[in-house]
Amino acid sequence: MTTGSDGASPEPLASIAPEAATPQRLRLGFSIVDYGIVIAFVVLCVALAVLTPTFMTSGNILNVGRQVSIVAILAAGQTFVILTAGIDLSVGSVLAVSGAVAAGVAAAFGGGPGILAGLLVGASAGLFNGLVITLLRVPDFVAT
Numbered sequence: 001m002t003t004g005s006d007g008a009s010p011e012p013l014a015s016i017a018p019e020a021a022t023p024q025r026l027r028l029g030f031s032i033v034d035y036g037i038v039i040a041f042v043v044l045c046v047a048l049a050v051l052t053p054t055f056m057t058s059g060n061i062l063n064v065g066r067q068v069s070i071v072a073i074l075a076a077g078q079t080f081v082i083l084t085a086g087i088d089l090s091v092g093s094v095l096a097v098s099g100a101v102a103a104g105v106a107a108a109f110g111g112g113p114g115i116l117a118g119l120l121v122g123a124s125a126g127l128f129n130g131l132v133i134t135l136l137r138v139p140d141f142v143a144t
Helices: 032-051 058-083 091-109 111-135
Strands: none
């Protein structure tokens, strides 16, 4: 421990230079810790493109895009909830119920009314959850 200029009181840790407190590391342009998931994704795509003749076809890419789109939309909405220090556990359930209602209405009345019914059910569930959380002050973890 170092002492102050008068020799009586110790210096605070904040006065020690950060370079002295942590060991120096040689930093390359990239790190596996920083870009490991991207590197793994690229390696996986290259391996599948070489090993499977149908991987890089437009049909497969469109199929993957269709399958990911629903999860991506939900993740974007959930991101805003998490950024506001909340949590919404009902996302999957609301998706399932609104999808079932949309499919039922679409089978009976056509695609347009089915989409509208699914959106209304999802929006109603979200409005209900939001009102319970804000007006009744129920914690979001419990309300959803």
